[in-house]
Amino acid sequence: MLNPQWISLSIEILAATILVTAFIIVSSRSLLFYVRLFAMQSILLGAVALLVVIGYGETHILIAAALTIVVKGIVIPSALTKVIDKIKVRKEIDFTVNITTSLLICALIVILADSVARPILDQQQVSDLAVFRVLPVSIAIMMIGLFIMIARKQAVSQIIGLLTMENGVFLSGLSITYGMPLIVEIGIFFDIFVAVLILGVFVFRINQTFDTISTDILRKL
Amino acid sequence: MKEFIDTLFVFSIQLLVMLFLAPLVNGIIKKTKARLQNRRGASIIQPYFDLAKLLRKEVVIPVTSSWIFRVTPYIAFASTLAIVLLVPTIFAPVPFHWVGDIITVIYLFAIARFFVALAGIDAGSAFGGLGSSREMSIASIIEPAMMLAIFTVAVTAGSTDLSIIVNRLSTTPASMVHPSHVLAFIGLFIVTIAETGRIPVDNPATHLELTMIHEAMILEYSGRYLAFIEWASQIKLLIFLSLLANMFVPIGMAADVSSISLIIGIAAFTIKVFVLAIIVALIETLNAKLRLFRVPELLMVAFVLSLIALILYFIIGT
Numbered sequence: 174m175l176n177p178q179w180i181s182l183s184i185e186i187l188a189a190t191i192l193v194t195a196f197i198i199v200s201s202r203s204l205l206f207y208v209r210l211f212a213m214q215s216i217l218l219g220a221v222a223l224l225v226v227i228g229y230g231e232t233h234i235l236i237a238a239a240l241t242i243v244v245k246g247i248v249i250p251s252a253l254t255k256v257i258d259k260i261k262v263r264k265e266i267d268f269t270v271n272i273t274t275s276l277l278i279c280a281l282i283v284i285l286a287d288s289v290a291r292p293i294l295d296q297q298q299v300s301d302l303a304v305f306r307v308l309p310v311s312i313a314i315m316m317i318g319l320f321i322m323i324a325r326k327q328a329v330s331q332i333i334g335l336l337t338m339e340n341g342v343f344l345s346g347l348s349i350t351y352g353m354p355l356i357v358e359i360g361i362f363f364d365i366f367v368a369v370l371i372l373g374v375f376v377f378r379i380n381q382t383f384d385t386i387s388t389d390i391l392r393k394l
Numbered sequence: 395m396k397e398f399i400d401t402l403f404v405f406s407i408q409l410l411v412m413l414f415l416a417p418l419v420n421g422i423i424k425k426t427k428a429r430l431q432n433r434r435g436a437s438i439i440q441p442y443f444d445l446a447k448l449l450r451k452e453v454v455i456p457v458t459s460s461w462i463f464r465v466t467p468y469i470a471f472a473s474t475l476a477i478v479l480l481v482p483t484i485f486a487p488v489p490f491h492w493v494g495d496i497i498t499v500i501y502l503f504a505i506a507r508f509f510v511a512l513a514g515i516d517a518g519s520a521f522g523g524l525g526s527s528r529e530m531s532i533a534s535i536i537e538p539a540m541m542l543a544i545f546t547v548a549v550t551a552g553s554t555d556l557s558i559i560v561n562r563l564s565t566t567p568a569s570m571v572h573p574s575h576v577l578a579f580i581g582l583f584i585v586t587i588a589e590t591g592r593i594p595v596d597n598p599a600t601h602l603e604l605t606m607i608h609e610a611m612i613l614e615y616s617g618r619y620l621a622f623i624e625w626a627s628q629i630k631l632l633i634f635l636s637l638l639a640n641m642f643v644p645i646g647m648a649a650d651v652s653s654i655s656l657i658i659g660i661a662a663f664t665i666k667v668f669v670l671a672i673i674v675a676l677i678e679t680l681n682a683k684l685r686l687f688r689v690p691e692l693l694m695v696a697f698v699l700s701l702i703a704l705i706l707y708f709i710i711g712t
Contacts, residue, residue, distance in 0.1 A: 189573030200695045272691045276698045287709050309709045
C-alpha cells in the first residue's frame with residue numbers, strides 16, 4: 174500500500190491544478206483552447222478519483238473515474254471540437270466582463286468559496302483527511318463554471334462553463350463522501366453527455382439561423 | 395579569522411559565478427531558439443564577445459541628455475550586483491543575507507527599473523518615452539505578482555529572508571511539495587518572462603518600433619554604457635532563474651565550504667538554471683508575441699495565480 178500522506182498530497186496538488194485550468198479557461202479567448210483545457214481538467218479529475226480508489230479503497234469509484242476520463246476527457250471534447258470546426262467560430266471577441274476583471278472576480282470567488290466551506294469543515298471531526306480539504310477548491314471550481322456561463326456570450330463557452338461546474342460537483346462529491354453512489358454518477362454522466370450533444374446541435378442551429386453563436390442576439394427573437 | 399576568509403571566499407565565488415554565468419545562460423537561450431527554428435545560431439559564448447566588444451567601443455551621448463543618462467548604466471549594474479549578493483545560488487545562507495530580504499531584492503530591482511525608465515525619457519527620443527511608459531505600466535502589475543508568489547514560499551518557511559527560506563525548505567523536503575507552491579511557481583515563471591522582457595511580453599531580439607518595450611528605453615545607449623545595461627539585464631535573468639530554481643527546488647545547495655559540497659552546489663545550480671533556460675527558449679519558440687493591450691491579461695494571470703497560491707496555502711494548510 175502506498176503512503177497515505179503522499180496520496181493525500183497528490184490529491185491536493187491535482188485539485189490545485191484543476192483550479193488552475195479553470196483559471197486559464199477564464200483567462201483565454203480561443204474556443205478550441207477552452208475545449209482542450211476542459212479535456213485536461215477532466216483527465217486530472219479522473220486521476221483524483223483513481224487516487225481515491227487506491228488510497229482509500231473505495232472501489233466503486235473506479236467506474237466513475239473511467240467514465241470521467243473516457244466521456245469527459247475524450248468523447249465530449251472531440252464532439253465539441255467538431256462543432257467548433259463546423260461553425261468556424263474560433264475566438265471570443267465580445268465579453269460582458271473583460272478578462273482582467275474576470276480573473277479578479279474569480280480570485281474573489283475562491284476566497285468566498287473558502288469562507289463558505291470553512292464552517293462545514295470546522296464541524297467535522299475528520300478534517301485531517303486531505304480529500305476533505307479539497308472541498309473549498311471544488312466549490313470554487315463550481316462557482317467559476319457558473320461565472321463562465323454568466324460572463325461569456327458564445328454558446329460554446331457557456332457549455333464549457335456548464336461542464337466545468339459539473340467537474341466541480343464531481344470533485345466535491347469525491348471530497349465529502351468519496352463519490353456519490355454509482356447509479357447517481359452514471360445518471361449524471363448520461364445527463365451531461367446527452368446535454369452536450371443536444372447543446373452541440375443547438376449551437377449549430379443557432380449559428381445557421383443567426384450567423385453567430387453569441388447568445389446576446391437570442392433576445393431579439 | 396578563518397571564518398572571515400570563508401565568508402570572503404563564498405562571497406567572491408557567488409559574485410564571480412553570477413557575473414560570468416549570466417552571458418552564458420543568455421547564449422544558451424539564443425542557441426536553443428536557433429536550433430528549434432532550424433538555424434545554426436551563434437555560438438553559446440557569443441554574448442561574452444558582444445560584451446567585450448561593446449566595452450571597447452566609443453560612447454555616444456545625446457546632446458539633450460542630462461547626468462541621469464550617464465549615471466543610469468552604473469546604477470542599474472550596481473543594484474543588480476547588490477541583488478546578486480542577496481540571492482542564494484550555490485550556498486544556502488549567503489554571507490550577507492542579514493543585509494536584506496526579499497522585499498529589498500524587489501525594490502533594488504525597482505531602483506534599476508526607475509532609473510532606466512528615467513534615462514529612456516531623458517534621451518529625448520520619442521521611442522524612449524514610449525518604452526518607459528510601457529515598462530512602468532507593466533511593472534505595476536508584475537511587482538505585486540512577484541511579491542505574492544514569493545510570500546507564498548515565505549509563509550511556508552516562516553521568514554522573508556531568502557537564505558532562511560531556502561535553508562528551511564531544503565532541510566524539510568516534504569514541505570517543498572505543496573499545491574500552493576505549484577501555483578506560485580507558475581506565477582513567478584510568468585513574472586520572470588515579463589520582467590526580463592522575453593517573448594510573449596517583449597521581444598529581446600528586435601528593434602521594431604511598435605512592439606519593443608525594454609529595447610526602446612535603451613535605444614540611445616552605446617559603447618560601455620550599453621554593455622553595462624545589457625550585462626545587468628542578463629544577470630537579472632539569471633537572478634530570476636536562480637530564484638525559481640532555488641526557492642522551489644532547493645536541492646544540492648552547499649551548506650559549508652568543503653570542496654565536495656561546493657562542486658555539488660555548482661553542478662546542481664548550473665543544471666537547474668540551464669534546464670530553466672531551455673524551458674524559457676521553448677516558450678519563446680512556441681509562442682508569438684502578445685499584442686501590447688493583451689499583455690496585462692497575461693500578467694493578471696500571474697498575479698491571480700500568485701494570489702490564489704497564497705489563499706490556497708491557508709485553505710489546504712500544511
